[in-house]
Amino acid sequence: MQLRMNYMTANKAAFQTLLKLEDSxxxxxLDPVLYELIKIRASQINGCAFCVDMHTTDLRKMGESERRINLIAVWREAPQFTAKERAALAVAEAVVRISDAGVPQDIYDEARRHFSESEYIAIIMAVNAINSWNRIAIATGMFPGCFDKQATQA
Incomplete structure (x- = not known):
């Protein structure tokens, strides 16, 4: 694998725009653990290895168990996730795959049992942010470790 370009230096204004979105x-x-779960699940669906690696590492640093991290991709079949986390992950998946069926009413209704209108929008914004990061990472050829000193010298 080869990094096509360093997006952070190729267009600093674009990078700063995404950083502002992320900061916002x-x-x-959103609960920081929930935010990381959303980022990981969206990145898995989008096929962004760089972001999956980054956010699973971040979740580990927050004290998350290996079991839960390993089961994010199959959260529906894993009892380790709360009803609130399940609702957020369902919304995240629906928004990532928005062209499939939009956000079905049952997913929306379940999310609203756990989240206020403001929190629901925060989940959507979290998905929008990670989708942007995923698309930049994939389009520029990023992979886990691509900015490590050894990878950049290859």
Whole structure:
């Protein structure tokens, strides 16, 4: 694998714009663990290895168990996730795959049992932010470790 370009230096204004979006989403009040779960699940669906690696590492640093991290991709079949986390992950999946069926009413209704209108929008914004990061990472050829010193010298 080869990194096509360093997006952070190729267009600093674009990078700063995404950083501002990320900073804004962090301030919307989502639980940090839930935010990482959303980022990981969206990145898994989008096929962004760089972001999956980054956010699973971040979740580990927050004290999350290996079991839960390993089961995010199959959260429906794993009892380790709360009803609130399940509702957020269902919304995240629906928004990532928005062209499939939109956000079905049952997913919306379940999410609203656990989240206020403001929190629901925060979940959507979290998905929008990670989708943007995923698309930049994939389009520029990013992979886990691509910015490590050894990878950049290859």
């Amino acid at each position: 989403v962090k301030k919307l009040g």
